[in-house]
Amino acid sequence: MNVYFDNAATTPLDKKVLEKMLPYMEQEYGNPSSIHKRGREIKSAIEKSRSKVAELLSCEPGEIFFTSGGTEADNMFLINTVFEKKIDTLITTKIEHHAVLHCCHYLSKVNKTKIRFIETNEKGAINYQDLEDALKSNKRSLVSLMHGNNEIGNINNLKKISKICTQYNALLHSDTVQTIGHYKIDLNDINIDGIVGSAHKFHGPKGVGFLYLNNKHKISPYIHGGSQERNMRGGTENVYGIIGLAEALKISCDAMDEHKERIISVKRKMIDLLKNKIDGIKFNGLSDNLEKSLYTVLNVSIPGIEDQQMFLFNLDMNNIAASGGSACSSGSSIGSHVLNEIEKYDGHSSIRFSFNKYNSIEEVEYVVDKILEIMKI
Structure with a gap:
């Protein structure tokens, strides 16, 4: 997939x-x-x-x-x-x-x-x-x-x-x-x-x-x-x-309402699966609040994942495209200026998952399963 x-x-x-x-x-x-x-x-x-x-x-x-x-x-x-x-x-x-x-x-x-x-x-x-x-x-x-x-x-x-x-x-x-x-x-x-x-x-x-x-x-x-x-x-x-x-x-x-409903269902499923399957998962900003955040964006910190680039590489090896933050700042060695400003570093790398009208629940399930596999490496 x-x-x-x-x-x-x-x-x-x-x-x-x-x-x-x-x-x-x-x-x-x-x-x-x-x-x-x-x-x-x-x-x-x-x-x-x-x-x-x-x-x-x-x-x-x-x-x-x-x-x-x-x-x-x-x-x-x-x-x-x-x-x-x-x-x-x-x-x-x-x-x-x-x-x-x-x-x-x-x-x-x-x-x-x-x-x-x-x-x-x-x-x-x-x-x-x-x-x-x-x-x-x-x-x-x-x-x-x-x-x-x-x-x-x-x-x-x-x-x-x-x-x-x-x-x-x-x-x-x-x-x-x-x-x-x-x-x-x-x-x-x-x-x-x-x-x-x-x-x-x-x-x-x-x-x-x-x-x-x-x-x-x-x-x-x-x-x-x-x-x-x-x-x-x-x-x-x-x-x-x-x-x-x-x-x-x-x-x-x-088709805004239709797209929004579909994407919210995808984001909600990912929030639920991450909460249920990963102890200590942290959602950055208000991204897990469906009323106060973009329904297209979910930013998470995963316990035990300290090397963000290696984690993203492992996702990529499993045919999953995600990011560590803004694409306009990719390659920067100083990390996310947004997260650096609002939160104290806790040793866990942040990953941004963002969704579109073509994404599915099945894709969410696949991604969460692969995250769990990568955490065991």
Whole structure:
């Protein structure tokens, strides 16, 4: 059996998405900036995709800008906003994705922007009172708090955060890469300046994403050299990627409840089996709380497993794909910055299992059996 439990890193491409993309990889190859018929047809396809994404998120097409992925979209919003809106303080947490954290450190270095880290408890939950306190004492602030944590699965209450930011007249950005396509996001129902998405997290192609930029929030282009994306991002568009993104998001949103129910059953089964078969199993963050965590992510520490890389290697030898945390930090020798921040090291390595709509109960049973075998080695 081959089991893929690393879907927080990337998801398999939906066959229906590939079918939608293929014509734009073979026959429909015009440059969307060209004024001839082939170019105009491709430009029209891009704009239809933009309108589809906007409809699914309840925003205006003009608020969607296609990018190479979530990381670029985070950089585009954070860096340009800080420079152009004269932001004095970035308010965030130490457990954000590095796409946000590294931006903050860059801005602190080159622009002397102050970083105010919000307190998180031992489970990674943010302290909302500390957020208010930070906003009271920092007037020109930009808040960046992720919707769903990619390592421990914690979900932040975006509506609550939005209300607090609105009360103190602060700008709000959220890295929503792990929740787009998995949770309903109604941008008419929340006051937020920017969110981001990445197609390969919801069964779309790699190398394409988007930035939602609230019409009230104007910034300059991030990449210069062309008039694409309404003068906001120079460079020929990733046409078939954009087509695939829009189709993948539509499929995900149309069947969201069905997919959620299936994936929750898989995650619940894994939690139950690990609890019943492994004494001392520990669930990191809130990942074992089905109400307060991403239904796609489960992060565990297994007693007696001190060499994470060897454990992951043994899983791989049994045709099981899982991870030790963020794929963007793979190969790092310092471990998970998220777990290092929220918990004291207990000698047990953490493993992240993350699920998709194709996973099954049978796969969970196979994985747990193999974990038990590996623990005996």
